[in-house]
Amino acid sequence: MRGALGDQALIYLQIARMLEDDILRGVYREEEQVPSTNELSRCYNINPATAAKGINLLVADGILYKRRGIGMFVSPGGVEKVREKRKAAFCQGYIQPMIEEGRSLGLTGEELLTMVRKAIGEGEPS
Amino acid sequence: MNTGVLSAKGVCKSYGNNQVLQDLDLDIQPGKIYGLIGRNGAGKTTLLSILTAQNTKDSGEVTYNGKPVWENQDALSHICFSRELQPTLFTGPNNMKIKYYLNTASIFYPNWDQEYAQRLLQEFKLNPKKKISQLSKGQMSMVTILLALASGSDITILDEPAAGLDVVMRERFYQLLLEDYAKTGRTFIVSTHIIEEAASVFERVMILDEGKIIENAETDELVDQFRYISGHQEEVDRACQGLEVLSSRETGRHKSCAVRGGATQLAQAEQFDVDVAPMNLQNVFVALCGHGDEG
Numbered sequence: 001m002r003g004a005l006g007d008q009a010l011i012y013l014q015i016a017r018m019l020e021d022d023i024l025r026g027v028y029r030e031e032e033q034v035p036s037t038n039e040l041s042r043c044y045n046i047n048p049a050t051a052a053k054g055i056n057l058l059v060a061d062g063i064l065y066k067r068r069g070i071g072m073f074v075s076p077g078g079v080e081k082v083r084e085k086r087k088a089a090f091c092q093g094y095i096q097p098m099i100e101e102g103r104s105l106g107l108t109g110e111e112l113l114t115m116v117r118k119a120i121g122e123g124e125p126s
Numbered sequence: 127m128n129t130g131v132l133s134a135k136g137v138c139k140s141y142g143n144n145q146v147l148q149d150l151d152l153d154i155q156p157g158k159i160y161g162l163i164g165r166n167g168a169g170k171t172t173l174l175s176i177l178t179a180q181n182t183k184d185s186g187e188v189t190y191n192g193k194p195v196w197e198n199q200d201a202l203s204h205i206c207f208s209r210e211l212q213p214t215l216f217t218g219p220n221n222m223k224i225k226y227y228l229n230t231a232s233i234f235y236p237n238w239d240q241e242y243a244q245r246l247l248q249e250f251k252l253n254p255k256k257k258i259s260q261l262s263k264g265q266m267s268m269v270t271i272l273l274a275l276a277s278g279s280d281i282t283i284l285d286e287p288a289a290g291l292d293v294v295m296r297e298r299f300y301q302l303l304l305e306d307y308a309k310t311g312r313t314f315i316v317s318t319h320i321i322e323e324a325a326s327v328f329e330r331v332m333i334l335d336e337g338k339i340i341e342n343a344e345t346d347e348l349v350d351q352f353r354y355i356s357g358h359q360e361e362v363d364r365a366c367q368g369l370e371v372l373s374s375r376e377t378g379r380h381k382s383c384a385v386r387g388g389a390t391q392l393a394q395a396e397q398f399d400v401d402v403a404p405m406n407l408q409n410v411f412v413a414l415c416g417h418g419d420e421g
Contacts, residue, residue, distance in 0.1 A: 009404065010346050010349065010350055010404075011325075011326050011346065012346055038308050041304055041308060042301070042304065042305065042308070044326070045297065045300045045301060045304060045326060045327060046304075046326040046327065047159055047304070047326065047327055047328060047329045047345075048304070048307070048308060049158070049329045050326065050329065050345075050346065053346065104399075
């Protein structure tokens with residue numbers, strides 16, 4: 001869990017994103033329990049209904065599941081689901097805008113790919 | 127507990143020629159934390175005092191569980207309106223001691239929790255023998271918070287509880303409020319000017335403007351209907367088609383607009399070559415109630 005919430009994005013989305021981050025990092029492993037609505041509410045000073053909304057989003061995505069009377073747990077295969085979800089978001093949030101920006105600068109597809117390859121090459125020790 | 131709906135229908139109230147509330151309708155559902163926001167002089171305190179039968183209304187009706195609240199002791203003992211304390215009364219300085227307020231409350235509210243009250247007195251470092259006129263503004267707010275929390279009322283109303291509190295105390299107040307809510311699930315109505323730090327605590331937010339409740343919605347859902355759209359003026363105009371434009375500002379060819387719309391229309395606006403940025407509750411409040419004052 002993070003220290004504080006930002007003030008721009010919707011809070012339940014921030015809560016969902018934070019739980020996803022922690023699942024990716026192995027803070028919560030598959031079949032392990034995640035914080036309850038009340039714990040999240042206390043930790044971030046947010047309304048429990050808002051915290052529940054964030055958790056329900058991950059339930060709908062199959063990342064968390066409910067054990068009746070106990071709490072919320074990371075689904076088997078939950079880590080992979082988060083990764084797939086993030087990959088799709090990465091494409092939409094980073095790759096698409098990059099291509100559009102490249103287009104508005106008049107770059108051809110080949111030029112763009114060369115730049116990407118070069119940037120990747122620079123990032124690796126040769 | 128907590129089964130009653132507090133409801134106002136067609137409430138009007140004027141002070142002389144000044145019409146403060148105009149044909150106001152409102153439903154408070156049980157078991158939620160409501161935020162009430164409005165500009166200075168919008169009539170927040172007037173509304174809250176009418177909801178709790180501490181003030182008269184010109185017309186309309188206020189009911190709890192379907193029965194009028196006026197002179198209805200049964201309903202009123204389950205509704206706590208913790209008003210701002212005044213350092214002076216008609217007769218001079220407010221020489222009543224904190225202890226007196228606590229004793230009165232313990233007689234009036236059937237669910238009064240004396241142990242909770244004692245714990246809060248210690249936490250807030252309040253000396254019960256002190257007179258109200260000797261307290262700082264922040265300390266007076268602490269007394270009103272204490273009364274509200276310890277009242278145990280099904281509907282608990284706090285008027286500007288954050289006024290005069292430092293930022294540490296304000297955070298502590300929201301913590302206490304959420305702890306209490308997690309335990310009891312009772313209904314809270316909190317009016318405040320300090321919007322952004324309270325936004326995450328409110329499940330629902332009500333906006334009072336020009337004598338009416340113009341919004342009474344889930345906080346997230348309301349905020350998500352608003353965006354700032356900026357960019358080249360012509361492109362911004364195209365992107366804003368089908369959206370409600372609340373305010374706009376132009377500098378040369380650059381234009382920026384505050385808009386409102388449904389999810390589909392807002393997604394369409396993103397297809398244009400413009401910047402689309404989200405708002406927070408404070409931005410939404412200014413966009414709805416600024417009436418051009420924001421310049």
